[in-house]
Amino acid sequence: MSETGPPTPEEDDRVLVGEYVLGLLSPEAARAVEDRLAREPALRDLHADWEASLSPLLRARPVEPPPRLEAAIAARLFPVRRRAAVAKWLALFGVPVAAFVLALLAVQPQLRAPAPALDAEMATDGEAEGAALRFAASVTGDTLTVERLAGTARPGRALELWLIAGEAAPVSLGLLPETGPLTVTLAAPPAPGTILAVSDEPPGGSPTGAPTGDVLAAGALTET
Template structure:
């Protein structure tokens, strides 16, 4: 088998260039062929599209002076800017393309650390929400990996407190799935015993002392609940 795996950093930059229509036709066509079979690449493109969509929302169009790029380069790099600019021109890059390329290189590392990714075809899902929706958590379970993906859309723990996620099956006592981290996204591993309790079960979030319940059962107020349903 020949060929090498693509570098994630390269894919992030490539996806950004594709989203901005900066790729030559042949490279764009090759990239589109990969999109058809690579879900992760489609996810990166979607993130780029969302990032770029709001760039100019609050910016009023203004025509800058013709020498603004030259003056900025000279202020930043001095005389070396002249040589640098000719190098960019040698590659056929305009000032706009150079600026876009700089943005792509600067933020590409953020795309490699987006946190857990929700399953594309979850087995079960749930929306765990407070009545006033001051706290909303979306959950998706992937039976293939035995992982429960959760994303906190609104709300957070009070200072010095923690939010703990519980599984309630029928009349059984609540079982802790773990403490929600400060990050908005998290993944919890579900044991085979708990997996069998997911269908028809209920997810709940309680307010607990920092680090979680000290007793193994909810000790604080139940802030949000949501039924588990088949996807």
């Protein structure tokens, strides 16, 4: 999977025109968009796309949102400088319509803040029996790569990799190959502090969906 990069000018313009159509911009910013619409055909195409997509929602019957729900949605998805505009939009179009569009606009912070690169080192304790194991792990976006730097599994056993996020139960990421790295596409980029662990398991991996053997090595992901 390709690395997440900064937003392109086209992505910035798409978000900007969407906010213009929804009436979320300040008067000065709205006038700037209108000036650009007059002279930029590509921006006019974006404007037409947004209006075509949102026109069924903008015709929906208004529903007055409860004050607590209105404030919670605005505080959750937008910084302080936009909450007044979001609250106005909620009052005009109601919670069902507003929640749908807010979910679309919530991708903007993600475009501007790509997931950090992470890495971790995992090694057996100095008092552990058998050959010492050592691994290096790196995460870019939602792609995890683990390389074995030293050690092998015990005879007749396999090494299984686990991800532990906070208080959640360990999630198996598969068996570590005898040679070469293991690359896994995660469901979502992990947060710093997420634990990677390697356990001793029977051939084919844990039969229970949880570690059944000794945890031989573990380490926390940290920002690089």
